Amino acid sequence: MTVRLKPLDQQTIVITGASSGIGLATARDAAKAGARVVIVSRNAGDLETIAREITESGGQALAVAADVSKREDVERVAREAIQRFGGIDTWVNDAAVALYGTLEKIPLEDQRHLFDVNYWGVVHGSLVAAGHLRKSGGALINIGSVLSDRAMIDQGQYSASKHAVRGFTDALRMELEREGAPISVTLIKPAAINTPYPEHARNYLDAPSPMVPPPTYDPHVVARAILHAATSPTRALVVGFGGWAISLFGNLFPPLADLVMEATGRASQTTQAPGRREMRDNLYEPRQDGAEHSVISNTHRRSSLLLEAQMRPLTTLALVVGLGFAAFSLLRPTRAEGRDHDRRMAENYRRYRETRRQAGNGHDQPTMGPGGYPNRAPDRSAHDRRMGN
Structure with a gap:
């Protein structure tokens, strides 16, 4: 009722x-x-x-x-x-x-x-x-x-x-x-x-x-x-x-x-x-x-903020959500910052691939086998063990 x-x-x-x-x-x-x-x-x-x-x-x-x-x-x-x-x-x-x-x-x-x-x-x-x-x-x-x-x-x-x-x-x-x-x-x-x-x-x-x-x-x-x-x-x-x-x-x-x-x-x-x-x-x-x-x-x-929050739960919820959104907006990167970040990540990845290529004498690049399927790159660690290195 x-x-x-x-x-x-x-x-x-x-x-x-x-x-x-x-x-x-x-x-x-x-x-x-x-x-x-x-x-x-x-x-x-x-x-x-x-x-x-x-x-x-x-x-x-x-x-x-x-x-x-x-x-x-x-x-x-x-x-x-x-x-x-x-x-x-x-x-x-x-x-x-x-x-x-x-x-x-x-x-x-x-x-x-x-x-x-x-x-x-x-x-x-x-x-x-x-x-x-x-x-x-x-x-x-x-x-x-x-x-x-x-x-x-x-x-x-x-x-x-x-x-x-x-x-x-x-x-x-x-x-x-x-x-x-x-x-x-x-x-x-x-x-x-x-x-x-x-x-x-x-x-x-x-x-x-x-x-x-x-x-x-x-x-x-x-x-x-x-x-x-x-x-x-x-x-x-x-x-x-x-x-x-x-x-x-x-x-x-x-x-x-x-x-x-x-x-x-x-x-x-x-x-x-x-x-x-x-x-x-x-x-x-x-x-x-x-x-x-x-x-x-x-x-x-002469007042209790805790009490006021309990007496106005919807207002309190809206305030908390608003503060959370404001904090997120302040911490979220801008579009320009986002583009700069993407460029930096791409450049870092390019350098990483170049370093791997030079260190691996090209073996990090896949070769094509019969039927057009890529061969696995040689396992250098296994090769070294066989040679006694």
Whole structure:
């Protein structure tokens, strides 16, 4: 079945994890584009502040406090969205928590809870959304990571949860396609993004604060990918060349990539900057939200050429073909150069034949035998052997 997605200004978009980082940037950008946004997180107070800000700027927003690890909370989000705006067109599963530390050091209780949010939260949101989107069509967008493809040392369980999100998303997409459901299913895989993610993380490392390894990207770059997927059926999008390159390197040369991670992973993920204490550790309880960026990282990239290439594949293909043709034209010899080359080759061949004729005392020229057939030239090496030379 053909999937037809509405323009943003005709959509109602549900966004989990919308009180900070990527989710917050997406909510703001979607509202600016005219979409009605349903923003979801555990932090009721900050959600209301964000919804008020969007409304005062001329947008439409509904704040719903919910814990995505609980199926009943997610079902309530859908009910309130439909009651307020009449339906759902796009559902974005962005909520996640983070742990930094070795797998043996992090308590299993914490590891299980991370999966409750990062994996089961996506499962709950996806299944609830699919139940509603089957009726009128729409987009389901799950936020994975470049760590869906390649594990990061000292973020083992986060990496594992994002691997699980990728597997679930791919399986659900196939099931929906098989039944002909009018739903586009997209996996977004951001690289390192400058959000409060490391400040919100529970930290078991011997450092004041964890961090994401550079280079980092602005969360609005990811929001751009999400809103593209909300209007254009897309299987997957990667945001950030650096993370994509590391994933590719890891898939092509796993042992070497492991060695690089082991040597640099800890240093690239720790900092002496303490971050904001009021944000620290939201694993079990919400902490202060309302920020798109982290104070730990001072710089970030505001665009991703890799993302733009994926969003415009035909333009990218035409550009690559054009550049290839231009390079071929520059390297190809001109007609005059070609004629000169042919003359040089002919002259070299003529000299070669002359040298052979003189060296072979004329025996390189064929002689005619009976019936007009050419005789083979004498085998001088065989003749020399018979003469004892």
